[in-house]
Amino acid sequence: MRQAGTYSRILSGGGISGRTGPHLLPLARIKKIMKKSSVDVKMISGEAPLVFSKACELFIVELTKRSWNMTIQGKRRTIHKEDIASAVATTDVFDFLVDLVHPNASQHVDLNEDYAP
Amino acid sequence: MVDEQDKLLPIANVGRIMKQILPPTAKISKEAKETMQECASEFICFVTGEASEKCQKENRKTVNGDDICWALASLGFDDCSNAVMSYLNKFREFEREKAAANQINENNVDEAAAGSSNSCKRIYHSK
Numbered sequence: 001m002r003q004a005g006t007y008s009r010i011l012s013g014g015g016i017s018g019r020t021g022p023h024l025l026p027l028a029r030i031k032k033i034m035k036k037s038s039v040d041v042k043m044i045s046g047e048a049p050l051v052f053s054k055a056c057e058l059f060i061v062e063l064t065k066r067s068w069n070m071t072i073q074g075k076r077r078t079i080h081k082e083d084i085a086s087a088v089a090t091t092d093v094f095d096f097l098v099d100l101v102h103p104n105a106s107q108h109v110d111l112n113e114d115y116a117p
Numbered sequence: 118m119v120d121e122q123d124k125l126l127p128i129a130n131v132g133r134i135m136k137q138i139l140p141p142t143a144k145i146s147k148e149a150k151e152t153m154q155e156c157a158s159e160f161i162c163f164v165t166g167e168a169s170e171k172c173q174k175e176n177r178k179t180v181n182g183d184d185i186c187w188a189l190a191s192l193g194f195d196d197c198s199n200a201v202m203s204y205l206n207k208f209r210e211f212e213r214e215k216a217a218a219n220q221i222n223e224n225n226v227d228e229a230a231a232g233s234s235n236s237c238k239r240i241y242h243s244k
Contacts, residue, residue, distance in 0.1 A: 025130050030161065032123050034180070037162035041169045047182030047205060048168075052161055054204045055189060056126065057134055058197045059160050060153060064135045068143065078144040079135075081152045088156075093193040096163050097156050 025053045063087060063094065125154040164188045 027049040034048065035041055064079070066087035071079050085101040088094040132150050139145070167188035168180050182205045189198035 024134055025126055029123070029126055033126075033158050033161045034165045036124060037165040038169055040173060041165060041180060043179040045179050045181035047208065048180055048185055050208060051182040051185045051201050051205055052164075055164070055185065055194075055197055055201050056157050056160065058200060059194075060131060060134045060157055061138045062197075063153065063156060064138050067149070068139055071143075077142060078146055079139075079149045080146050081148045084149055084152050084156070096192075097159055100155055100159050101152060 024057050027053060030056070066091060124158055126157050128154055131157060164192060164194075167192055 030049040030052045031044055034044055034052070063084065067079050067083040070083040070086040071077070074083070081101070088097045088101050128150050131154050132145060135145055135150065135153060136143075164185060165180065165188075168184035171184055171187060172178070172180050186198050186202045186205065189195075189201060
């Protein structure tokens with residue numbers, strides 16, 4: 001007898017994605033974005049978009065968590081673009097996003113810290 | 118317009134993932150969700166680029182799940198890389214079990230087909 005949730009349980013391991021099914025993000029769309037990333041990307045295995053569906057989920061969760069910390073610091077309850085920009089500016093691993101987010105991100109960071117002798 | 122959206126993950130999905138980690142009373146502005154969409158796409162491109170470079174150096178044409186895991190670790194997403202590796206291994210295990218189960222089912226179907234054709238012959242003969 002086919003048991004509901006078998007697939008999602010195996011893949012999610014009981015994590016947060018277990019609540020909404022096996023994939024929170026559409027694999028076809030992920031594959032499109034991967035192909036557009038570079039002309040050198042010619043062939044993509046079936047597993048790669050699946051791996052990204054999990055990786056993106058974790059990425060969005062981490063960035064959201066850090067953005068929310070900025071929101072709380074500002075004594076607000078709504079996450080704004082500036083909160084994401086601040087989170088990016090204060091996290092080394094998100095350096096690749098600095099140019100993408102709002103250019104006023106540096107306002108939330110003490111620049112003197114970086115340039116002190 | 119359609120082409121623009123093709124480069125982004127759906128805003129509803131992105132919003133849902135963001136909500137999962139936030140308290141119920143938290144709100145997310147539309148602009149913040151759109152920013153997160155763009156960040157997620159940039160993340161995919163960034164990691165794919167790194168994985169693709171590795172494939173090229175090793176003269177391989179296909180970017181696979183292991184390449185993505187390697188690229189994540191290489192770019193500093195260590196926790197993400199470990200979690201994703203574990204996810205990938207579970208998926209591979211599941212696929213192996215599914216393939217094995219399908220093989221057994223196919224064998225059973227073949228046996229049943231052979232069995233039923235024999236019983237049909239017996240019925241016709243009895244008439």
